[in-house]
Amino acid sequence: MAVAEITKRLSIAESLRQAITEEMRRDPTVFCMGEDIGVPGGWGGAFTVTLGLEEEFADRLLDTPIAELGFFGAGIGAAMMGMRPIVDVQYGDFLFLPMDQIVNNAAKMRYMSGGTVKVPLVMRAPIGATGRGSQHAQSMERYFIGVPGLKVVAVSNAYDAKGILKSAVRDDNPVLIFEHKLLYGSKGARAESGAVDATSEIPDEDYTVPLDKAAVCREGSQVTILSWLLMHHYSMSAAESLANEGIDAEVIDVRSLSPFDYETIGASVRKTGRVVIVEEGPKTGGVSAELAAGIMERFSENMLAPVHRVASPDVPVPFTPVLEDAYRPDPPRILEAVRKIIQH
Amino acid sequence: MTQLATNISIGRLSGYDHDFLLRLYEQMVQIREFEEGVKYLFLQGSMPGTIHQCQGQEATAVGVCSALNEDDFITSTFRGHGHALAKGLSMEEMLNELYGATSGCCKGKGGSMHMGNMSKGMVPAIAIVGGGIPLASGMSLAFKMKKTSQITACFFGDGATSEGAFHEGITLAAIWNLPVVFVCENNLYGASTRVDKVTRLKKLSDHADSFGIRGETVDGNDVIAVYEAARKAVEESRNGDGPVLLELLTYRRTGHSRRDACHYQHTDEKKEWFDRDPIDLFGRALTQLSGIDENQLEGIRDRITQQFEEAVVVAQKEPQPSLDELTTDIFA
Numbered sequence: 001m002a003v004a005e006i007t008k009r010l011s012i013a014e015s016l017r018q019a020i021t022e023e024m025r026r027d028p029t030v031f032c033m034g035e036d037i038g039v040p041g042g043w044g045g046a047f048t049v050t051l052g053l054e055e056e057f058a059d060r061l062l063d064t065p066i067a068e069l070g071f072f073g074a075g076i077g078a079a080m081m082g083m084r085p086i087v088d089v090q091y092g093d094f095l096f097l098p099m100d101q102i103v104n105n106a107a108k109m110r111y112m113s114g115g116t117v118k119v120p121l122v123m124r125a126p127i128g129a130t131g132r133g134s135q136h137a138q139s140m141e142r143y144f145i146g147v148p149g150l151k152v153v154a155v156s157n158a159y160d161a162k163g164i165l166k167s168a169v170r171d172d173n174p175v176l177i178f179e180h181k182l183l184y185g186s187k188g189a190r191a192e193s194g195a196v197d198a199t200s201e202i203p204d205e206d207y208t209v210p211l212d213k214a215a216v217c218r219e220g221s222q223v224t225i226l227s228w229l230l231m232h233h234y235s236m237s238a239a240e241s242l243a244n245e246g247i248d249a250e251v252i253d254v255r256s257l258s259p260f261d262y263e264t265i266g267a268s269v270r271k272t273g274r275v276v277i278v279e280e281g282p283k284t285g286g287v288s289a290e291l292a293a294g295i296m297e298r299f300s301e302n303m304l305a306p307v308h309r310v311a312s313p314d315v316p317v318p319f320t321p322v323l324e325d326a327y328r329p330d331p332p333r334i335l336e337a338v339r340k341i342i343q344h
Numbered sequence: 345m346t347q348l349a350t351n352i353s354i355g356r357l358s359g360y361d362h363d364f365l366l367r368l369y370e371q372m373v374q375i376r377e378f379e380e381g382v383k384y385l386f387l388q389g390s391m392p393g394t395i396h397q398c399q400g401q402e403a404t405a406v407g408v409c410s411a412l413n414e415d416d417f418i419t420s421t422f423r424g425h426g427h428a429l430a431k432g433l434s435m436e437e438m439l440n441e442l443y444g445a446t447s448g449c450c451k452g453k454g455g456s457m458h459m460g461n462m463s464k465g466m467v468p469a470i471a472i473v474g475g476g477i478p479l480a481s482g483m484s485l486a487f488k489m490k491k492t493s494q495i496t497a498c499f500f501g502d503g504a505t506s507e508g509a510f511h512e513g514i515t516l517a518a519i520w521n522l523p524v525v526f527v528c529e530n531n532l533y534g535a536s537t538r539v540d541k542v543t544r545l546k547k548l549s550d551h552a553d554s555f556g557i558r559g560e561t562v563d564g565n566d567v568i569a570v571y572e573a574a575r576k577a578v579e580e581s582r583n584g585d586g587p588v589l590l591e592l593l594t595y596r597r598t599g600h601s602r603r604d605a606c607h608y609q610h611t612d613e614k615k616e617w618f619d620r621d622p623i624d625l626f627g628r629a630l631t632q633l634s635g636i637d638e639n640q641l642e643g644i645r646d647r648i649t650q651q652f653e654e655a656v657v658v659a660q661k662e663p664q665p666s667l668d669e670l671t672t673d674i675f676a
Contacts, residue, residue, distance in 0.1 A: 029489075029490075031489065059489075060489075062520070064516065065512070065515055065516070065519065067511075067512035067515060067516065069478060069508055069509055069512050070478045070481070070508075070509065070511075070512025070513050070515060070516050071478070071512075071516060072478070073475070073477070073478020073479050073481070073482060073509065073512075073513060074478050074479070074481045074482030074485055074513070074516050075482055076478075076479055076482060077478065077479035077480060077481060077482025077483040077484075077485070077486070077496075078482040078483065078485050078486040078489075079482075080467060080479070080482075080483060080486075081417075081482075081483045081486035081487065081490075082486060082490065083485075083486045083489060083490070085482075100472055100475060100509075101475070101478060101479075101509075104470075104472050104475060105470060105472075105475060105479060109467075109468060110673055110674065110675065110676055111453055111673050111674055112450060112453060112454045112458040112460075112468045113450050113453075113454065113458075113460060113462070113467075113468045113673075114448070114449070114450040114451030114452070114453045114454065114673060115451065115672065115673035115676075116450075116461075116462050117460075117462060117467065117468065118676045119676075120676075148674055149674050149675065151675075172675075172676035173675045173676050
C-alpha cells in the first residue's frame with residue numbers, strides 16, 4: 001500500500017507504520033527485524049504495522065526465523081555497532097523467549113561497560129486479552145518495569161504511538177513499547193473483534209512525544225484515575241458516566257511505565273487526594289502495585305483515602321468470552337471503585 | 345578423529361617470521377602469567393569477586409585473535425581473560441578492573457566476567473552461557489549493512505552448544521551470510537559435567553551441518569593449527585562466503601571457578617592434556633628454530649612476570665569509585 005493513501009486520521013497501526021517509514025527515510029541505520037514483517041503478499045507483522053514497507057525498504061525489513069531469543073540478541077548486537085533496529089514480537093507473551101537478551105544484555109550493557117556502550121534498540125510488543133486463551137493474551141508490562149537500564153512505554157492512541165515510536169528510535173537506550181491488540185485498528189483479515197477506536201488526527205509535520213511523560217487526558221478535581229492502553233479508554237468512558245453522577249474524575253494516561261512520571265501524577269494526586277489505578281493483568285505483583293507504593297511514599301500527606309486498585313484476578317487469561325470478560329476490568333468495575341473511594 | 349599434536353614440527357613454522365612467532369608465544373605466556381597471578385591473588389584473599397580462568401586454553405584465544413584485524417570485534421564469556429588479553433586489552437586495565445577500580449576497563453562495574461573495551465574491539469563479555477552468540481550475529485549484521493569489512497569472532501564453550509541461543513544465533517548468521525567466525529572452545533567440561541554426557545555428537549563442529557555452514561575441528565592446543573584454521577575462516581567470512589563454526593579441542597588446567605579442585609577430571613586424561621600444554625608445545629618447537637633459544641623465551645617470561653607484578657602493585661592502590669558512581673551509566 002502507498003503511504004499517500006493514508007488519510008490524516010490514522011489508526012495506531014497506520015501511525016506506527018508512518019513513523020517507521022519516516023524514521024527509515026530519515027536515518028539509514030534504522031531497520032526492522034521480526035517474524036512475517038516484510039513478506040510480499042503477507043501480513044506486515046501480526047497486526048499490519050509494517051504492511052507494504054518491504055516495497056520501499058527491501059533490504060531493511062528483515063524477516064526472521066521463529067527465533068525470538070536469536071533476533072532480539074541480534075538487534076542488541078547491531079545496536080551496539082551503530083545501527084538502530086526495531087524488533088518486535090507478534091504477541092507480547094513471546095517476550096519470555098528473548099527475556100535473557102533484553103534483561104541481561106540490552107538493559108545492562110551500558111552499566112557493565114562503565115558507560116562506554118550504547119544500545120539504541122526499539123522493541124515492540126502487542127498485549128491484551130483478546131479471545132486467544134492464556135498464551136496470546138498476557139499483560140507483560142509487569143515483568144519489565146523493574147529492570148534498570150530499560151525504558152518501558154505504552155501507547156494508547158495513534159498520535160502518541162507515532163510520536164513515542166519516533167522518540168524511541170532516536171533514543172540511545174533500549175526502549176520497550178507495549179501496544180494493545182484491541183487498539184491497533186488493524187484492518188482486513190487481521191482485524192480484531194472487540195476493537196476500540198484509538199485513532200487520532202496526525203499532523204503533517206514531524207513531531208515526537210517524550211518517553212517519560214504521563215498525559216492528563218481529562219481534567220477533574222475529586223479523584224485521579226491512572227491507567228494505560230485499553231484500560232485508559234475504559235477509564236475515559238467511566239469518567240463520562242461519573243460526570244453524569246456528579247463525580248469529577250481526572251484521567252491520566254500513564255504512558256511511561258518505567259520510569260513513572262511522578263511529576264504529572266503527583267500534581268494530580270495533590271489536587272484530588274484520591275487515586276484509582278486500573279490495570280489489565282493479575283493484581284498481584286502488577287504495575288499498579290509499584291505505582292501505588294510509589295504514590296504512597298511520595299504523596300501520603302495529600303491522600304484522603306488509600307489507593308484503590310482495579311485489576312484482573314490472579315488467574316491465567318481464560319478463553320471462553322464469558323470468563324474473559326469477567327477477567328478483564330471494564331467500565332462498570334472502574335465506576336464501582338471510584339464511587340467507593342469518593343465515599344471514603 | 346582430529347589429530348592432537350604431541351609436538352609441533354619446525355617445518356610447519358617455516359613460512360612465518362620469527363617476530364610473529366615470538367609474539368604468539370609472548371601472548372600465550374602473558375595469559376598464563378596473568379591467570380596464575382590472579383589465581384594467587386584471589387586465593388590469598390586480596391582480590392574481590394569470583395574468577396573463571398583459562399590456564400591451558402591460551403592457544404585458542406591467541407590463535408584466533410592473531411587472525412583478526414584491530415577493528416574486528418570479539419564476543420567472549422565468563423572465562424574471558426585470555427580473549428581480552430589476546431585482543432589487545434592491557435594487563436593493567438584488566439587488573440584495575442578486577443580490583444574494582446575506576447581505572448579498570450569497565451570502571452569497576454564489569455568485573456571478571458564482563459571484561460571488554462570497545463576501542464580495542466571487545467564488547468563486554470557475556471556471562472550467560474551462549475548469550476553472546478546472537479549478539480555476535482547482530483554485530484556482524486551491522487557490519488554487513490554498513491558495508492564495513494569488519495568481522496566478529498564469537499567465543500563460547502562446549503556447554504553453549506546445548507543452549508537455544510547457539511542454534512538461534514548461528515541460524516541468523518547462516519541465512520543472512522554474515523561475517524562471523526563462531527569459535528567453540530571445547531575444553532571437555534561444562535562446569536563439572538563431561539561433554540560426552542550431554543551430547544551424542546563425536547565432534548561439536550558437526551553442528552555446522554544443521555546450519556548449512558562449514559565446520560571444522562582443530563587441535564586447540566596447537567597455536568599454529570588454531571591460527572591457520574582461524575585465518576582461513578576469517579578470510580571466508582570476510583569475503584562473504586558465510587559464517588564458519590570452529591571447534592577447538594583444548595583443556596582447562598584449573599578449576600571451573602574459584603576453589604574448584606577438579607576432582608571430576610580423570611588423572612590419565614589430565615596427564616595426557618598437561619603433556620600437551622599449549623605453551624610448552626609451542627616453546628619446544630620455537631627453540632628448535634635457528635635464531636631462537638631458550639634464553640630468549642625465558643627473557644619473555646621474565647619480562648611479563650615483572651610487568652604483571654608491577655601492575656598488581658599499582659592496581660591495589662588505584663582509586664575506588666565514589667559512591668555516586670552507583671547510579672551513573674544506567675542510560676546513555
